[in-house]
Amino acid sequence: MVYILLAKEQRNYLHKYYASKFNFYTQLSAKKKLKFLYRVSVIKKTNRIKVADQIKHVIEDIELMISAAFAQITFGFTNYELRRFSKIILYPDSFYSKLAGEHVNGLTVGNGYIYLSWNHFLRGYRDSSDKVNLALHELAHALYIDKFHKEGSMVWYAWEEEALLVFNQISTRNEIDFFRPYAKTNMAEFWAVTVECFFEDPANFKSQFPALYQATAKLLKQDLLEKKCFFKRLSFIIPVIILFL
Numbered sequence: 001m002v003y004i005l006l007a008k009e010q011r012n013y014l015h016k017y018y019a020s021k022f023n024f025y026t027q028l029s030a031k032k033k034l035k036f037l038y039r040v041s042v043i044k045k046t047n048r049i050k051v052a053d054q055i056k057h058v059i060e061d062i063e064l065m066i067s068a069a070f071a072q073i074t075f076g077f078t079n080y081e082l083r084r085f086s087k088i089i090l091y092p093d094s095f096y097s098k099l100a101g102e103h104v105n106g107l108t109v110g111n112g113y114i115y116l117s118w119n120h121f122l123r124g125y126r127d128s129s130d131k132v133n134l135a136l137h138e139l140a141h142a143l144y145i146d147k148f149h150k151e152g153s154m155v156w157y158a159w160e161e162e163a164l165l166v167f168n169q170i171s172t173r174n175e176i177d178f179f180r181p182y183a184k185t186n187m188a189e190f191w192a193v194t195v196e197c198f199f200e201d202p203a204n205f206k207s208q209f210p211a212l213y214q215a216t217a218k219l220l221k222q223d224l225l226e227k228k229c230f231f232k233r234l235s236f237i238i239p240v241i242i243l244f245l
């Protein structure tokens, strides 16, 4: 596939930006990096981001980072734009939500609005292995509403089956602490926390909950650990090499 719409200059600019700021991007192969940059530029054009006056001076960073979070969570999908959730409102920090009746860091509403604290958004990506990422959490809610809620896909049911087993385990056994306590709130929050864990600590996730990890990878249509399996790739190459010896 060729991504001809991205000019070399723009590509270089985006590459430099994400290579230093976005851990997910640095882990991608060269080919996938190109795919990511193309998608980011499309998402950036379609998202309608409204920012509070206090953070207007970092609008370029906000647009680039939010577009990247969208591209990350939908990276495995052919239809990667969450158009229904293209309206994003940014606050400098935690904010009061009338809907929730309290101060929150982020909120995803079924009418297509995502509200985020920029401070907490940045914290989520500053530490890419603490399994806390506000953007991925809220986008997981959006992804569920956009892609799985109405259709009730078989892949979602397969995920839910595995998830219920783990949800019951963590709800009754406090010694299992891989998922933070907030995951015990309900299945919707468990899903969102699972997505954070999937991206920020995939190796431990897979080793501790292999069936749920596989179901999550299948649902998100991507697996960060797959590319690391160098020998798996070699298994295709070696017979070819032997053939020509």
Ligand SMILES: [Zn+2]
Binding pocket: 137, 141, 188, 189, 192
């Ligand atoms: Zn949530």
